[in-house]
Amino acid sequence: xxxxxxxxxxxxxxxxxxxxxxxxxxxxxxxxxxxxxxxxxxxxxxxxxxxxxxxxxxxxxxxxxxxxxxxxxxxxxxxxxxxxxxxxxxxxxxxxxxxxxxxxxxxxxxxxxxxxxxxxxxxxxxxxxxxxxxxxxxxxxxxxxxxxxxxxxxxxxxxxxxxxxxxxxxxxxxxxxxxxxxxxxxxxxxxxxxxxxxxxxxxxxxxxxxxxxxxxxxxxxxxxxxxxxxxxxxxxxxxxxxxxxxx
Amino acid sequence: xxxxxxxxxxxxxxxxxxxxxxxxxxxxxxxxxxxxxxxxxxxxxxxxxxxxxxxxxxxxxxxxxxxxxxxxxxxxxxxxxxxxxxxxxxxxxxxxxxxxxxxxxxxxxxxxxxxxxxxxxxxxxxxxxxxxxxxxxxxxxxxxxxxxxxxxxxxxxxxxxxxxxxxxxxxxxxxxxxxxxxxxxxxxxxxxxxxxxxxxxxxxxxxxxxxxxxxxxxxxxxxxxxxxxxxxxxxxxxxxxxxxxxxxxxxxxxxxxxxxxxxxxxxxxxxxxxxxxxxxxxxxxxxxxxxxxxxxxxxxxxxxxxxxxxxxxxxxxxxxxxxxxxxxxxxxxxxxxxxxxxxxxxxxxxxxxxxxxxxxxxxxxxxxxxxxxxxxxx
Ligand SMILES: Nc1ncnc2c1ncn2[C@@H]1O[C@H](COP(=O)(O)OP(=O)(O)OP(=O)(O)O)[C@@H](O)[C@H]1O
Ligand SMILES: [Mg+2]
Numbered sequence: 001x002x003x004x005x006x007x008x009x010x011x012x013x014x015x016x017x018x019x020x021x022x023x024x025x026x027x028x029x030x031x032x033x034x035x036x037x038x039x040x041x042x043x044x045x046x047x048x049x050x051x052x053x054x055x056x057x058x059x060x061x062x063x064x065x066x067x068x069x070x071x072x073x074x075x076x077x078x079x080x081x082x083x084x085x086x087x088x089x090x091x092x093x094x095x096x097x098x099x100x101x102x103x104x105x106x107x108x109x110x111x112x113x114x115x116x117x118x119x120x121x122x123x124x125x126x127x128x129x130x131x132x133x134x135x136x137x138x139x140x141x142x143x144x145x146x147x148x149x150x151x152x153x154x155x156x157x158x159x160x161x162x163x164x165x166x167x168x169x170x171x172x173x174x175x176x177x178x179x180x181x182x183x184x185x186x187x188x189x190x191x192x193x194x195x196x197x198x199x200x201x202x203x204x205x206x207x208x209x210x211x212x213x214x215x216x217x218x219x220x221x222x223x224x225x226x227x228x229x230x231x232x233x234x235x236x237x238x239x240x241x242x243x244x245x246x247x
Numbered sequence: 248x249x250x251x252x253x254x255x256x257x258x259x260x261x262x263x264x265x266x267x268x269x270x271x272x273x274x275x276x277x278x279x280x281x282x283x284x285x286x287x288x289x290x291x292x293x294x295x296x297x298x299x300x301x302x303x304x305x306x307x308x309x310x311x312x313x314x315x316x317x318x319x320x321x322x323x324x325x326x327x328x329x330x331x332x333x334x335x336x337x338x339x340x341x342x343x344x345x346x347x348x349x350x351x352x353x354x355x356x357x358x359x360x361x362x363x364x365x366x367x368x369x370x371x372x373x374x375x376x377x378x379x380x381x382x383x384x385x386x387x388x389x390x391x392x393x394x395x396x397x398x399x400x401x402x403x404x405x406x407x408x409x410x411x412x413x414x415x416x417x418x419x420x421x422x423x424x425x426x427x428x429x430x431x432x433x434x435x436x437x438x439x440x441x442x443x444x445x446x447x448x449x450x451x452x453x454x455x456x457x458x459x460x461x462x463x464x465x466x467x468x469x470x471x472x473x474x475x476x477x478x479x480x481x482x483x484x485x486x487x488x489x490x491x492x493x494x495x496x497x498x499x500x501x502x503x504x505x506x507x508x509x510x511x512x513x514x515x516x517x518x519x520x521x522x523x524x525x526x527x528x529x530x531x532x533x534x535x536x537x538x539x540x541x542x543x544x545x546x547x548x549x550x551x552x553x554x555x556x557x558x559x560x561x562x563x564x565x566x567x568x569x570x571x572x573x574x575x576x577x578x579x580x581x582x583x584x585x586x587x588x589x590x591x592x593x594x595x596x597x598x599x600x601x602x603x604x605x606x607x608x609x610x611x612x613x614x615x616x617x618x619x620x621x622x623x624x625x
Contacts, residue, residue, distance in 0.1 A: 086506065089503075091500065093499050094495055094498065095496060099492055103492070103503065
């Protein structure tokens with residue numbers, strides 16, 4: 001097999017008295033979908049925030065494409081090609097679709113050749129194009145995204161990651177707030193991205209979802225890695241046992 | 248992709264009355280400004296028999312009143328859009344006013360001689376007759392005074408930004424709520440300004456400062472021109488730059504800004520420094536207008552500045568507000584302030600009237616959120 005695109009080694013993170021992550025190690029390969037499973041509070045979100053630069057682990061190291069990620073801020077991590085969709089979406093509700101898609105990487109044009117101004121029109125048309133490409137309809141792209149439905153907002157967060165050609169896409173419960181058609185949309189997107197050799201980390205509480213899309217399953221239990229299985233070599237029962245810490 | 252994924256086939260339809268309400272909530276400040284102008288105009292025509300607006304003196308007074316409010320409100324707008332508040336600006340204005348006056352007093356004796364020294368150095372003994380000529384003397388004093396004014400402006404503006412820097416650092420790094428942190432800074436700036444001023448007003452005798460503070464060009468006061476330039480710069484910054492988008496993003500969803508890679512701590516520090524800077528300019532303008540710096544220069548204006556920002560469409564929850572709105576807000580308050588004096592109402596009514604307008608602004612903001620919800624669910 002090829003080199004892993006992402007490697008975590010002995011990652012630990014505390015919040016005051018809570019040991020949110022303890023000595024977690026894993027590898028992820030291009031074009032592979034890794035599901036993170038675990039009970040509420042098991043440390044799944046903390047682990048992906050350690051990758052995306054929101055949290056900085058006290059111990060251990062994470063390398064992406066041979067580069068050490070320690071100490072990098074979220075902006076720098078995104079620049080390396082890691083996009084994250086958070087459980088509590090990272091959209092600014094008061095900004096429109098275009099500005100949200102381009103947040104942190106706005107398109108700027110130069111007025112009279114020197115004065116930089118935001119190119120809102122271009123950002124709107126670009127985002128309309130990508131949303132259409134993904135089969136997502138938004139009533140009015142000039143409306144603040146706070147006025148959109150949960151599914152539409154989720155779709156915008158995902159299209160942001162896709163637009164920026166992520167090489168690693170991290171999704172924290174992307175389908176939790178969605179209706180059935182939108183859940184299918186997200187699943188299709190994951191499969192399409194995997195075909196494009198994008199590596200994906202996928203957090204879900206829904207074991208059906210996990211088995212439908214993932215190649216490997218990593219189970220966390222109170223911050224520890226309770227086990228790691230190929231999706232084709234395990235079943236619901238074993239994963240649930242691992243989650244309960246009884247396997 | 249097939250059609251099952253498509254949502255919201257039709258854009259939500261609004262009823263006529265909601266649409267009307269929407270327009271009113273969006274444009275009410277313009278309408279309100281027009282209404283009070285009409286009111287004072289009609290009153291003036293009937294009672295005094297001349298125009299309220301068609302008067303250079305009145306327009307200049309209105310402009311100057313608006314300038315003093317706007318200088319505090321401009322920087323504050325950015326802070327409020329980022330869902331923070333800066334209560335210290337009233338006394339940062341005072342601090343800058345006192346510092347400008349103190350600096351001019353300190354510098355004037357030295358800069359007065361600059362001209363003589365320069366003459367000696369360039370012309371040597373031949374300079375002697377020039378020194379006693381009236382015209383040369385006048386010119387020399389003007390040059391010298393300009394030098395002290397420019398240095399004092401730069402110095403006072405720089406000093407004004409120090410409390411802004413500390414505010415930003417407290418709010419971003421120490422996570423102190425801005426309401427509390429800047430309230431503390433309000434006290435500190437007030438005390439320091441009073442200490443420096445020795446508890447009194449610091450008067451200056453500098454013709455250049457007085458001219459810049461009170462002079463006009465084609466009947467337009469210099470300070471109005473300066474305030475317009477500041478407003479244009481801030482409008483550009485907030486509406487057309489990345490810096491502006493990040494300010495809205497921080498106010499709308501702080502976490503979203505962090506995760507998108509915005510350097511929020513640095514951003515907040517800059518916002519509070521800008522807020523202090525425009526408040527400082529307000530103080531410097533005060534000193535030049537009255538040829539005296541006072542620690543209380545900005546005290547009554549703080550309320551007006553906060554009011555101007557909220558009347559202009561900002562919201563306490565952040566993420567909303569524009570510089571154009573704030574300018575309208577400042578004009579509304581200036582018209583109320585000056586208009587009430589003009590029609591001989593006891594000046595204390597100003598506070599009552601402005602307080603009332605603030606409450607109207609907040610109510611309208613509330614109904615706007617309700618309408619937004621209607622819009623997205625209907
Ligand atoms: N910023 C924080 N400050 C303090 N404690 C935190 C913080 N973030 C997470 N924790 C704690 O760390 C532990 C792991 O939380 P985490 O959010 O990673 O769980 P999770 O596996 O994502 O759970 P869920 O399935 O409910 O999303 C929990 O005990 C949580 O309370
Ligand atoms: Mg979580």
